[in-house]
Amino acid sequence: MRDPATPRKVVSRTTAAGALPAMAAGILERVRERAPRVHCVTNAVAQTFSANMLLALGAVPSMTIAPDEVGEFTARADALLINLGTFDAERRAAAEIAIKKATEAGRPWVLDPVFVERSHPRTAFAKVLADLHPQALRLNRAEFAALTGAAWSEGGLRAYALETDAVVGLTGETDLVTDGKRLARIANGHPLMSKVTAMGCAGSAVVAACLAVEPDAWHATVAALMLFGVAGEMAGARATGPGSFAVAMIDAIYALDGNVLMRGARVAC
Amino acid sequence: MRDPATPRKVVSRTTAAGALPAMAAGILERVRERAPRVHCVTNAVAQTFSANMLLALGAVPSMTIAPDEVGEFTARADALLINLGTFDAERRAAAEIAIKKATEAGRPWVLDPVFVERSHPRTAFAKVLADLHPQALRLNRAEFAALTGAAWSEGGLRAYALETDAVVGLTGETDLVTDGKRLARIANGHPLMSKVTAMGCAGSAVVAACLAVEPDAWHATVAALMLFGVAGEMAGARATGPGSFAVAMIDAIYALDGNVLMRGARVAC
Amino acid sequence: MRDPATPRKVVSRTTAAGALPAMAAGILERVRERAPRVHCVTNAVAQTFSANMLLALGAVPSMTIAPDEVGEFTARADALLINLGTFDAERRAAAEIAIKKATEAGRPWVLDPVFVERSHPRTAFAKVLADLHPQALRLNRAEFAALTGAAWSEGGLRAYALETDAVVGLTGETDLVTDGKRLARIANGHPLMSKVTAMGCAGSAVVAACLAVEPDAWHATVAALMLFGVAGEMAGARATGPGSFAVAMIDAIYALDGNVLMRGARVAC
Numbered sequence: 001m002r003d004p005a006t007p008r009k010v011v012s013r014t015t016a017a018g019a020l021p022a023m024a025a026g027i028l029e030r031v032r033e034r035a036p037r038v039h040c041v042t043n044a045v046a047q048t049f050s051a052n053m054l055l056a057l058g059a060v061p062s063m064t065i066a067p068d069e070v071g072e073f074t075a076r077a078d079a080l081l082i083n084l085g086t087f088d089a090e091r092r093a094a095a096e097i098a099i100k101k102a103t104e105a106g107r108p109w110v111l112d113p114v115f116v117e118r119s120h121p122r123t124a125f126a127k128v129l130a131d132l133h134p135q136a137l138r139l140n141r142a143e144f145a146a147l148t149g150a151a152w153s154e155g156g157l158r159a160y161a162l163e164t165d166a167v168v169g170l171t172g173e174t175d176l177v178t179d180g181k182r183l184a185r186i187a188n189g190h191p192l193m194s195k196v197t198a199m200g201c202a203g204s205a206v207v208a209a210c211l212a213v214e215p216d217a218w219h220a221t222v223a224a225l226m227l228f229g230v231a232g233e234m235a236g237a238r239a240t241g242p243g244s245f246a247v248a249m250i251d252a253i254y255a256l257d258g259n260v261l262m263r264g265a266r267v268a269c
Numbered sequence: 270m271r272d273p274a275t276p277r278k279v280v281s282r283t284t285a286a287g288a289l290p291a292m293a294a295g296i297l298e299r300v301r302e303r304a305p306r307v308h309c310v311t312n313a314v315a316q317t318f319s320a321n322m323l324l325a326l327g328a329v330p331s332m333t334i335a336p337d338e339v340g341e342f343t344a345r346a347d348a349l350l351i352n353l354g355t356f357d358a359e360r361r362a363a364a365e366i367a368i369k370k371a372t373e374a375g376r377p378w379v380l381d382p383v384f385v386e387r388s389h390p391r392t393a394f395a396k397v398l399a400d401l402h403p404q405a406l407r408l409n410r411a412e413f414a415a416l417t418g419a420a421w422s423e424g425g426l427r428a429y430a431l432e433t434d435a436v437v438g439l440t441g442e443t444d445l446v447t448d449g450k451r452l453a454r455i456a457n458g459h460p461l462m463s464k465v466t467a468m469g470c471a472g473s474a475v476v477a478a479c480l481a482v483e484p485d486a487w488h489a490t491v492a493a494l495m496l497f498g499v500a501g502e503m504a505g506a507r508a509t510g511p512g513s514f515a516v517a518m519i520d521a522i523y524a525l526d527g528n529v530l531m532r533g534a535r536v537a538c
Numbered sequence: 539m540r541d542p543a544t545p546r547k548v549v550s551r552t553t554a555a556g557a558l559p560a561m562a563a564g565i566l567e568r569v570r571e572r573a574p575r576v577h578c579v580t581n582a583v584a585q586t587f588s589a590n591m592l593l594a595l596g597a598v599p600s601m602t603i604a605p606d607e608v609g610e611f612t613a614r615a616d617a618l619l620i621n622l623g624t625f626d627a628e629r630r631a632a633a634e635i636a637i638k639k640a641t642e643a644g645r646p647w648v649l650d651p652v653f654v655e656r657s658h659p660r661t662a663f664a665k666v667l668a669d670l671h672p673q674a675l676r677l678n679r680a681e682f683a684a685l686t687g688a689a690w691s692e693g694g695l696r697a698y699a700l701e702t703d704a705v706v707g708l709t710g711e712t713d714l715v716t717d718g719k720r721l722a723r724i725a726n727g728h729p730l731m732s733k734v735t736a737m738g739c740a741g742s743a744v745v746a747a748c749l750a751v752e753p754d755a756w757h758a759t760v761a762a763l764m765l766f767g768v769a770g771e772m773a774g775a776r777a778t779g780p781g782s783f784a785v786a787m788i789d790a791i792y793a794l795d796g797n798v799l800m801r802g803a804r805v806a807c
Binding site for chain 2: 044048051052056061062063064066068069072073076090246249250251255
């Protein structure tokens, strides 16, 4: 078997912050044109919202976790999401099969180690998966601390990206995205995003969709979190609470186009 | 055991397209009056949306898939939905138990072979279930092709209905419903219906609810897809994207009455 | 091991109906301040809606049912919800582990015996759990009848509360909450609440959140059902059907404050 990471390793020269919104607009356009299939092994709470987010974005979701078919679904998908938000036995088996198949087929995959700080078996499993060369990892500060054993810092983030050979997207008030060398800070987003369950999980599904059409995983992750944050601001302008926000977020992702994205993006390197 | 299909086999003489909207209005009214119980063995992504759709329609949903109680739930239900959208071991066991119980009790059931084109074990399992005499099958063109091994055609559709002894509802831009002899074409619907996950699954739940109150399975399936399509148009008039569309769809099903349905129906034979 | 129920047994002297809205406003304020963690072993249909309800209220939900981590999640939570709405093997194992852990840690827990009238194994399991000393039980009339073998009456309700040593919240057009001695009647609510799946389950999650910050379980349950009913009326004023109602309900729970609650409460003893 060939090295799974190498064939997709593409590092573009575009790292200037000013060029990133246009890059993201291009990725959004490609998702809309190509309608990539994204297979999601994700938690029960996130499945419906993530599927609707992917459909609104222009991607085609599938969600099965049955061990005897998840391999075939993954092989026919353009990208894979592994999310640990619920940690039942069938999902764990499915995750391992799907990752093996994605790796063999040269498909990019994202790891979202949800709530790893809450239980030791989950932390241990997440560490095993992080060593299997995901193209991107999306997590928050508590999850980062649980995985690495140290509080978050920019240096620690870069080191972890180099160690796992994955792009790390740390979400929070400002999202940070690094491949160890390049680092982007995305200031988009809305406070109600943290009041809707599975919002982060759905964001990771968007990362997977962008990875499906963009070989530079840092660009794909920056684009995904940027467009997600801009859509969050659009949704926040219409919502009267977290219920209407979740609905408006799907509408915003659907309505988003390159011009709105480029006008709304707030990103620095 | 008596032949499971025979007792419910009722073929009304009403096949003229002009009479179908009033027939559908009558079925809608009966669902509202009788509040039939519909047991759904459906996929994880579709459960909540389908339950809300059935409640909005006036039916009473139940959703358990536990093998040791699904039989009892089915025996007390007025119709059954089997949907293969997620294909875990427990759901497969539940499907077989529930179908056996529905058959013994003379209850109608619908098969929705979601995504059978994506994996071979799923196709094989769907074929086994299709041979167990569902009153109706709802599927799209890719699913039809996977089940029958041939691309869709009107002749193929009629032949498949005769072969399975089931009403076949093929959904798409125009929905086609046939029992092999009679064939209706329903032009209602809205493009955003394909942008909401589990919309088709929820439509199959509506088919089950209509079968619960109407012994002519062709009438029941025509009525279900017609009212679903008309509600889709009502929802589309209010929505600003797929998020608000999904919400408006539930409201539209709830608000739908016979007059609106008869005015909105676009059906040909 | 110490008696699990005793340490949390607190009976306040405030039982006059006039004092209950202000008491409920105080509990709401404490939930907002303390952001209690509520672990939910709940059914697949209810997971997402319940998590969003808890987030909107100001609590922090977790939802895992994996047997090897549910204990750790429960031990780190401030309250536990056990809901029997779907009854798969993994959830049953999870329920037993979580209850044991909550009891050992002195955490309050709520039992919601959904649909126990529909299957005998479920009734039997619910009876076993009801004997494990939940602080509160939330159910409707059919569920009460299935558990106790007798139709609902005020005397029967009080007797059942004394027998189980739990506060019993019987929801319906008027909600009744009793610990056997004190009894409150809450007239708040909206007809559309019964047209949204898992609305009752989400209400039980709110009971758990209130128990996390209030040791008098009768006060906590009264407060939870009162604020839930007032929010239902706020949502009903904005909704055009059950789809928009579900969304508005989340927004209403988020917007609710002590003044609105005290103005809206309709409660008698």
